[in-house]
Amino acid sequence: MNAWLILGLAIVAEVIGTTALKASESFTRLWPSVVVVLGYGLAFYCLSVVLKSMPVGIAYAVWSGLGIVLITAAAWLAYGQRIDLPGLIGMGLIIAGVVVLNVFSKTSAH
Template sequence: MNAWMMLALAIVAEVIGTTALKASEGFTRLAPSLIVVVGYAVAFYCLSLVLKSIPVGVTYAIWSGLGIVLITVVAFLVYGQRIDLAGLIGMGLIIAGVVVLNVFSKTAVH
């Protein structure tokens, strides 16, 4: 599996772990708590493999930026949490930053 696919897997695992974190109710519910631990373990394992071939700054920018956007979408769908216009604009800027980093930066590995 290439580094970009591994990064995507790390992002998805982190979003799953974060979604379960809310459901764990402060780690008082066993099943969601186990999902949190497994989700984050998979995320960080995948992230450690990604760092062998993609610079840490680029990796972290993509992982955290896309994770923020995805967890916001999941929070809307699963928990009914709303986001206002400022939040949407902010997430648009995050996505734009990730695109700029990958398209224009000489740091990114393609």
Template sequence: MNNWLFLSVAIVAEVVATSALKASDGFSNPWPSLLVVAGYGAAFFFLSLTLRTIPVGIAYAVWSGVGLVLITLVAWLLYGQRLDAAAIVGMLLIVAGVVVLNVFSKASAH
């Protein structure tokens, strides 16, 4: 169970870092820039712990799929990014793919 907790921490750290990347203004703003470096460092550290037991393809699919949806929500809430119907349907398909991988695939480590 710790593996999924580690993956969750990696996802949240990556979302925080990516959110701060915009605010860093090309690394010219020091505090958001520091958050970017720390966030990505934490994300890769916890992802590496995850990969001890969860196959890399599964872990990366979950990380990228959930991370994409979360960062899009953050961009919508914080930066006013607009989402059209195609974007929403696409994200739902990504979430569905992650669910299928974890619920129905024998490749996933349960």
């Protein structure tokens, strides 16, 4: 399977796990806690597979950058958390950084 697709799965699994972390209430609620463990387990497994064919710096930059943006969106949808204009600008810069790294940098795995 394509490393980029596996990385995407890793990011989605991590976002699900992190979103459930709040709902687990410090691991005092069973089912959200199970989702956390499964989400992080799948995320780290997929990331380990990706690292066989992609530089760790690129994989982690994409993982963390897109993860930040998706977690913020998930928190808005699931918990009503709001983000202000400086936060939106900052997330735009994060996305721009990931794009620059992948499109223009020679360290990217193409």
